[in-house]
Structures are given as C-alpha cells and as structure tokens.
Amino acid sequence: MSAITYELIKTCKQTGARLGILHTPHGSYETPMFMPVGTLATVKTMSPEDLKAMGAGVILSNTYHLWLRPGHDIIKEAGGLHSFMNWDQAILTDSGGFQVFSLSEFRRIEEEGVHFRNHLNGDKLFLSPEKSMEIQNALGSDIMMAFDECPPYPASHDYMKKSVERTSRWAERCLEAHNRTEDQGLFGIIQGGEFEDLRKQSANDLVSLDFPGYAVGGLSVGEPKDVMNRMLEFTTPLLPNNKPRYLMGVGSPDSLIDGSIRGIDMFDCVLPTRIARNGTLMTSNGRLVVKNAAYARDFNPIDENCDCYTCRNYSRAYIRHLIKCDETFGIRLTTYHNLHFLLKLMEQVRQAIREDRLGDFKKEFFERYGFNSPDAKNF
Amino acid sequence: MSAITYELIKTCKQTGARLGILHTPHGSYETPMFMPVGTLATVKTMSPEDLKAMGAGVILSNTYHLWLRPGHDIIKEAGGLHSFMNWDQAILTDSGGFQVFSLSEFRRIEEEGVHFRNHLNGDKLFLSPEKSMEIQNALGSDIMMAFDECPPYPASHDYMKKSVERTSRWAERCLEAHNRTEDQGLFGIIQGGEFEDLRKQSANDLVSLDFPGYAVGGLSVGEPKDVMNRMLEFTTPLLPNNKPRYLMGVGSPDSLIDGSIRGIDMFDCVLPTRIARNGTLMTSNGRLVVKNAAYARDFNPIDENCDCYTCRNYSRAYIRHLIKCDETFGIRLTTYHNLHFLLKLMEQVRQAIREDRLGDFKKEFFERYGFNSPDAKNF
Ligand SMILES: [Zn+2]
Ligand SMILES: [Zn+2]
Numbered sequence: 001m002s003a004i005t006y007e008l009i010k011t012c013k014q015t016g017a018r019l020g021i022l023h024t025p026h027g028s029y030e031t032p033m034f035m036p037v038g039t040l041a042t043v044k045t046m047s048p049e050d051l052k053a054m055g056a057g058v059i060l061s062n063t064y065h066l067w068l069r070p071g072h073d074i075i076k077e078a079g080g081l082h083s084f085m086n087w088d089q090a091i092l093t094d095s096g097g098f099q100v101f102s103l104s105e106f107r108r109i110e111e112e113g114v115h116f117r118n119h120l121n122g123d124k125l126f127l128s129p130e131k132s133m134e135i136q137n138a139l140g141s142d143i144m145m146a147f148d149e150c151p152p153y154p155a156s157h158d159y160m161k162k163s164v165e166r167t168s169r170w171a172e173r174c175l176e177a178h179n180r181t182e183d184q185g186l187f188g189i190i191q192g193g194e195f196e197d198l199r200k201q202s203a204n205d206l207v208s209l210d211f212p213g214y215a216v217g218g219l220s221v222g223e224p225k226d227v228m229n230r231m232l233e234f235t236t237p238l239l240p241n242n243k244p245r246y247l248m249g250v251g252s253p254d255s256l257i258d259g260s261i262r263g264i265d266m267f268d269c270v271l272p273t274r275i276a277r278n279g280t281l282m283t284s285n286g287r288l289v290v291k292n293a294a295y296a297r298d299f300n301p302i303d304e305n306c307d308c309y310t311c312r313n314y315s316r317a318y319i320r321h322l323i324k325c326d327e328t329f330g331i332r333l334t335t336y337h338n339l340h341f342l343l344k345l346m347e348q349v350r351q352a353i354r355e356d357r358l359g360d361f362k363k364e365f366f367e368r369y370g371f372n373s374p375d376a377k378n379f
Numbered sequence: 380m381s382a383i384t385y386e387l388i389k390t391c392k393q394t395g396a397r398l399g400i401l402h403t404p405h406g407s408y409e410t411p412m413f414m415p416v417g418t419l420a421t422v423k424t425m426s427p428e429d430l431k432a433m434g435a436g437v438i439l440s441n442t443y444h445l446w447l448r449p450g451h452d453i454i455k456e457a458g459g460l461h462s463f464m465n466w467d468q469a470i471l472t473d474s475g476g477f478q479v480f481s482l483s484e485f486r487r488i489e490e491e492g493v494h495f496r497n498h499l500n501g502d503k504l505f506l507s508p509e510k511s512m513e514i515q516n517a518l519g520s521d522i523m524m525a526f527d528e529c530p531p532y533p534a535s536h537d538y539m540k541k542s543v544e545r546t547s548r549w550a551e552r553c554l555e556a557h558n559r560t561e562d563q564g565l566f567g568i569i570q571g572g573e574f575e576d577l578r579k580q581s582a583n584d585l586v587s588l589d590f591p592g593y594a595v596g597g598l599s600v601g602e603p604k605d606v607m608n609r610m611l612e613f614t615t616p617l618l619p620n621n622k623p624r625y626l627m628g629v630g631s632p633d634s635l636i637d638g639s640i641r642g643i644d645m646f647d648c649v650l651p652t653r654i655a656r657n658g659t660l661m662t663s664n665g666r667l668v669v670k671n672a673a674y675a676r677d678f679n680p681i682d683e684n685c686d687c688y689t690c691r692n693y694s695r696a697y698i699r700h701l702i703k704c705d706e707t708f709g710i711r712l713t714t715y716h717n718l719h720f721l722l723k724l725m726e727q728v729r730q731a732i733r734e735d736r737l738g739d740f741k742k743e744f745f746e747r748y749g750f751n752s753p754d755a756k757n758f
Contacts, residue, residue: 042701042708048692070675070700078678078696086692296449299457313427313465317457321449322421328707329421 002212004143004185006031006244006265013356015261017349022058022244022265024090024142025183026082029057030350031244031265034256034342035092037273039065041075041085044273045332046339048087054308054340055347058090058143060268063135064099064127068120072138080140092268093141094248095132095174095189097148109149111166129173137180145215146174148189153222160193161201167191168205175209187246189217194227196234203238214239215246216264220255229258236263252379253282253345254371257362260349267346271379272338277331279323282341286370287377288316290334295320308340309333381591383522383564385410385623385644392735394640396728401437401623401644403469403521404562405461408436409729410623410644413635413721414471416652418444420454420464423652424711425718427466433687433719434726437469437522439647442514443478443506447499451517459519471647472520473627474511474553474568476527488528490545508552516559524594525553527568532601539572540580546570547584554588566625568596573606575613582617593618594625595643599634608637615642631758632661632724633750636741639728646725650758651717656710658702661720665749666756667695669713674699687719688712 007021020031035058036043036051043051043059051059061081066072078084081091100107100116107116113128132147148167151160171188178186188206192198206214216235219228232247239245244265250256251269259267272282279291283303290302301311302319310319310333322330345365352361366372386400399410414437415422415430422430422438430438440460445451457463460470479486479495486495492507511526527546530539550567557565567585571577585593595614598607611626618624623644629635630648638646651661658670662682669681680690681698689698689712701709724744731740745751 040701040704040706041697042706045707045711047708047711069704070696074676074696074700077676078694084694084697086697297453297456315457315463317449317453318420318463318465321419321453325419325448327419327421328424328710329426331707332424332426332711 002185003183004212012353012358014359017260017353017358019353026090032260034346035060035268036339037270045335055343060092063093064096067135072135076138090142092143093136095145095147098150101150129170130177133177144186146171146188164191164198164202185212187213189215191218199235213244215248220249232262272342273335276334276338290320302337308337310337381564382562383591391732391737393738396639396732396737398732405469411639413725414439414647415718416649424714434722439471442472443475446514451514455517469521471522472515474524474526477529480529508549509556512556523565525550525567543570543577543581564591566592568594570597578614592623594627599628611641651721652714655713655717669699681716687716689716
C-alpha cells in the first residue's frame with residue numbers, strides 16, 4: 001500500500017467538487033486544502049505553533065532551495081526535514097523543476113536532465129529525475145513530486161509534445177529511482193499546456209504508471225484564468241477518482257474555489273505570504289492595503305469577520321505602523337492573517353461541498369470579495 | 380501615593396545587592412530585573428505572548444521614535460501604548476533625550492530645550508521637558524523618564540557642571556509639566572559623568588525633588604567598565620533606599636551582575652535583541668556565533684542548559700541555516716533565546732540575593748562565561 005492514500009467522502013451535487021481525506025505518514029487532512037509554502041524549511045515569519053493554531057495541515061517546501069541551502073545531506077543528517085524544522089505534520093516537496101525553469105537563465109535540457117546555473121552564485125548545476133529523487137528521499141517529505149519540465153506559456157504544440165513525452169519518460173525514471181516508497185508517496189505531474197490532445201497524452205502516460213497522486217502542472221504560469229479553468233475541466237476527468245489531485249502554485253481565493261469546483265483537492269502558493277510582506281491583506285470584503293494613509297488612525301481589526309490571532313488583538317493602525325517601520329512583527333501579523341484567511345476559506349469550501357452548495361458559496365464570495373466588479377484584481 | 384512604588388525585600392549579605400518588588404499600575408515585578416526594549420512599540424520579532432512566556436515583566440519603549448512614527452497623537456487616540464501594542468504589563472518610556480544626543484548631528488541646546496534634526500528626514504524638531512512630558516503622558520507609560528542632557532564621554536568638568544545644573548532645572552520643569560501623576564510615575568536621572576562632586580550635586584538636587592524612582596544616567600556611553608562600576612558605587616548610596624534605581628542602556632551579563640551588586644534594580648538594553656539579529660547568542664558557556672561554519676552540522680541546541688522555546692525545539696544547524704538565508708524566523712529564535720537568557724540570569728541573581736551568595740554566583744558565572752579570560756569580550 002502506498003504511503004499516501006486518498007479517501008473520497010462525497011461530491012458536491014451543485015458543482016462536482018470533491019470532499020475527501022488525504023492520508024499521509026504524518027496525519028490525515030481534509031481536502032480540498034491549501035498548503036502554506038515554507039521555501040527554505042520555514043513558512044516565512046511563522047512558527048510551527050502558529051501554523052497549527054491557524055489550522056494548517058500539510059506544508060510545502062522547495063527541493064531546489066534546500067538542495068542549495070543548507071544542502072540535503074545536512075537535512076538528512078538532522079533526521080529529515082520534519083525533524084530539522086520541527087514540523088510533525090505532513091510535508092510536500094516539489095521536484096526542483098519549477099525553480100530550474102523559472103530562476104535560472106542559462107539552462108540546457110537534455111534527455112538525461114537539465115544543466116543550469118545556481119541562481120545565488122552562478123555555479124554549474126545538474127538536476128535529473130534521479131537527483132531530484134535522491135534529494136527528496138533525503139528530505140523525507142511525505143509527498144514527493146516527479147521531476148518534470150514546466151514549459152513557459154505560451155509554447156508551441158510541437159515543443160510541448162516533445163516536452164510532454166520527455167516528462168513521461170522522466171516520470172518512469174523517478175518511479176525507478178524513488179527508494180523510500182514505504183513512507184514517501186510520489187506524485188506524477190500532468191503537463192501539456194493549453195493543448196487538450198497533449199493533456200490527454202500526458203494523463204494517459206502518467207495514469208498508466210499508477211502514481212498515488214497527480215498534479216496538474218503547467219498552469220498558473222501566466223495564462224488567462226479561463227484557460228486555466230478550461231484545462232482543469234478537461235484534465236481532472238482523465239484522472240482516477242481514488243487519487244488526490246494537486247494544482248500547483250495557485251492561491252488566489254477565486255482560483256481556489258474555481259479549482260475545487262473542477263475537482264482539485266490540493267493547492268499551494270506563496271501568494272498569501274508574499275503579499276503579506278508588503279502589507280496587502282485578503283479579507284472577507286476584498287483586498288486591503290494596510291499601508292494606505294486611510295488606515296493611520298483606523299483602530300479596527302484587518303477583517304471584522306476574522307477571528308485570527310491578528311484580528312483578535314491588533315488594529316489596522318498598529319499593523320500599518322509596524323509595516324511602515326519595517327518591523328518584522330508587522331509581517332508576522334499580516335502573514336498570519338492571510339494564511340488563516342485561505343485556510344478558513346478552504347474550510348468554508350469543504351462545508352459548502354458537504355452541503356451541496358459550493359456554487360452558491362462561490363457566488364456570494366465572489367460578489368463580496370469584488371471578483372465580479374469590472375476592475376477586479378487578481379486577488 | 381505615587382503610581383510607582385518600590386518595596387525592599389532584602390539585601391544580600393555578601394554583596395549589598397537589593398531584592399525588591401516594583402509596584403506599577405500594570406502589575407508588580409521582582410527586582411533586580413532586565414527590561415527588553417521595544418523601540419517602535421514592538422520588541423523586534425517578538426509577540427506579547429512570547430515575551431510573557433519567557434518571563435518578561437516591564438518592557439521599554441522609546442519616546443523619540445514613537446513621537447516620529449506613528450506619532451504620539453495616534454497612540455493616544457488608540458487608548459495609549461498598552462492598548463496600541465497589545466501589552467497589558469508595565470511599560471517604561473525614556474525621555475527622548477538620549478536619541479536627540481545620539482542620533483542627531485545638528486543640535487543646539489538652549490535653556491528652553493534642544494533644537495535638532497529628525498534623523499529620518501532632516502526636518503527641524505524641538506524637544507523640551509514640557510514636550511517630553513506631553514508625549515509620554517500621551518503614550519501612557521507606567522514609568523516616564525525626566526528629560527535630561529546626556530553629555531558624551533569624556534566631557535570636561537566645566538561642561539558637565541553646567542549640564543548637571545540644567546538637567547536639574549529641567550527635572551523641576553518635568554515634574555511641573557507631568558499631568559498624569561495618578562497612573563504614571565516620573566523618574567529623575569542623575570548625571571555628572573565621571574565626576575564625583577557632580578554626581579553628588581545631581582543626586583542631591585534630584586532627591587530633593589522626591590521622584591518615585593531614579594536612574595543613574597550618563598553611564599554605558601563609552602567609558603571603561605571600571606569607571607561605570609566606580610560611579611555606581613559612588614552614586615547609589617546617595618539615593619533613597621525606598622526608591623527603585625535604574626541603570627539605563629546596560630545589558631551585558633557581567634554588567635547586569637555588577638550593577639546589581641552596586642544596588643541597581645532595573646536595567647534595559649538593546650544588546651540581546653541587536654546581537655540576535657546577527658546570530659550572536661549569549662549562553663551559559665559564553666557567547667556563540669551561530670553563523671560560524673562549525674555549526675553547519677551541529678544538531679545540539681544553542682545552549683544545553685537552556686529550557687527556552689528555541690533550545691527545546693531547534694538545533695544550531697537549523698538556526699544557522701535560517702540566519703544565513705535571512706529568514707526572519709531565525710532572528711525570532713535567536714531573539715527569544717537571548718532575552719530568555721538575560722531574564723533567567725536576573726532570576727538567578729535574585730535567587731542568589733535571597734540566599735546571600737551573589738558574590739559566589741558572580742564568580743562562577745564570570746568564570747564559565749569567559750569574563751575572566753585575558754581576551755574576554757564585552758558580552
Ligand atoms: Zn485575521
Ligand atoms: Zn535557549
């Protein structure tokens with residue numbers, strides 16, 4: 001039996017969204033769920049206790065970044081990533097592929113793997129399916145991701161077809177190289193860009209390899225939201241019902257709801273933590289930029305409908321002051337709120353699925369957040 | 380009755396150090412004590428819950444900095460500094476004088492007050508005894524400090540005499556201008572540099588004004604440690620036994636012990652938080668620079684004898700990794716440890732006074748920390 005299993009609880013009659021449970025070696029978690037990102041073995045400014053208090057389940061960490069700093073050998077020596085960072089719940093690690101393609105200017109893709117430059121010091125590096133598995137096995141994450149190519153948007157059909165086929169060959173090599181199947185589950189990644197025939201080819205290839213879970217990759221890479229939604233609608237029905245589906249790099253509230261409606265169970269994104277560092281907050285009434293002068297004497301909480309640590313104890317005026325003074329406690333407070341907001345949103349999504357009313361929930365939520373307005377922002 | 384009172388519990392037979400209780404409108408706290416510094420209404424990276432968990436009592440905040448950002452009017456409107464920053468224990472605010480003399484290049488001292496430039500934007504500013512009281516009354520701190528001149532070290536006897544006399548006149552004006560005596564206690568500051576006759580003159584002047592507490596000022600401004608100790612030995616006997624004594628800007632472990640032995644009850648310093656941001660830690664075996672390569676694979680806690688949150692949960696290797704990657708959670712962990720270390724040290728000092736063995740404790744502590752070695756560092 002795989003280290004990772006998925007239990008489908010029910011399907012929303014209104015939307016087809018799935019309520020389920022993801023079972024991992026470090027606990028079981030209800031889905032659909034949002035996973036906070038801890039790039040360098042820390043969710044920026046948050047303690048493990050903070051994350052647990054806000055209801056975080058699985059967190060994500062980045063193979064490429066940990067490979068460079070501190071090095072996967074050190075983390076292995078520490079007893080693995082859970083022990084190293086003091087996190088006893090589940091961890092998902094990506095394959096490193098995305099960073100290779102997004103951070104490195106000089107890369108050369110070969111059948112064997114990818115040659116590229118360290119984004120910190122320019123050193124030559126080489127990442128391959130086998131190397132990615134070696135690193136992720138050393139980290140000891142509960143969920144590992146197969147090493148894939150994530151082509152930029154847009155890419156030609158011709159290029160994408162070659163890429164999809166290579167990604168399938170790499171997926172086989174990942175399965176071969178993965179040597180901790182008893183306590184780590186490896187997910188395959190469906191590619192294919194905006195091309196339905198290639199999405200289908202990729203899904204067929206990977207499903208035949210019988211991974212314990214699947215990611216829909218190559219989305220949220222610059223394409224319009226309707227392209228993403230269309231590709232999700234097309235792709236998720238090609239995936240087995242009894243395996244979890246993960247949409248990588250998506251964290252805007254509308255996309256979390258839209259993804260859930262299209263059968264996605266897991267999401268991750270740096271969005272809530274990244275915008276928090278600049279003082280931008282997600283609230284039940286839409287986005288709020290707390291640095292604005294309007295909040296200098298506003299002693300209300302960030303979100304009157306939020307019961308998070310930040311909103312229970314601090315005012316907009318205080319948080320604005322901290323952020324304007326570059327005080328990291330301010331970022332701690334905004335990060336806490338934004339993560340709590342998305343975790344709570346997913347709780348509401350799950351409840352709506354349970355009650356077969358996710359369509360209604362989406363309508364109300366979009367209206368209130370401002371996603372229906374003509375000048376709607378991305379988040 | 381004053382808003383601030385001091386209760387002398389006992390005097391150490393071995394050293395003369397005082398064990399006491401400081402009573403404030405926001406709780407009573409055992410002395411001698413160390414007060415963490417929260418310059419801009421936050422002890423950098425720490426939450427109020429963190430500070431309470433480590434046993435912090437009174438914290439300090441800076442009048443000058445809060446005057447500029449966010450402005451004392453905003454804090455007053457928030458219901459005072461306690462409410463603004465969510466801190467329900469006692470707060471001490473300085474007078475702003477020290478920052479005027481240390482941060483501003485262009486200052487002109489007159490009898491009325493000091494003209495100087497805003498260190499952030501160069502704007503002209505004017506601070507006086509009355510203005511300092513107005514700001515501190517708006518902040519609503521439990522303990523306010525009189526506006527004084529803190530001359531640089533060394534200064535001539537002639538200059539220092541004029542300064543001491545002006546500081547005494549300013550102290551009277553502070554008492555006059557202070558208009559929340561029912562819930563805020565104003566401390567006088569003894570100046571006089573390294574001149575015994577001027578220390579005596581300053582102490583006589585201020586004691587005759589009957590403040591509820593006294594600071595020994597003008598020390599820890601660059602003079603050798605033996606000069607500081609000699610001045611403390613000379614000055615504290617001039618102060619009334621039933622009032623608390625506060626040594627400003629001192630936070631190295633040796634000076635906390637040496638100051639306690641010389642009759643000081645309260646200390647504050649940015650040292651533990653400032654060095655923490657660079658990865659320098661105070662431990663029971665002396666200072667430790669966690670960024671050093673030697674700790675890359677060291678999975679021991681910062682201090683094997685420490686039971687703080689950081690040492691219970693994280694390794695040197697993990698903390699080194701975070702600090703090297705500029706991850707603020709690393710600074711949160713080092714800050715927590717350093718503050719905990721000094722608060723625990725003061726607890727040990729109080730216990731040693733209780734048992735009349737502070738001299739013995741000092742001897743053991745200095746030996747173990749490395750203060751007795753020929754190449755001893757300042758902390
Ligand atoms: Zn909140
Ligand atoms: Zn510690």
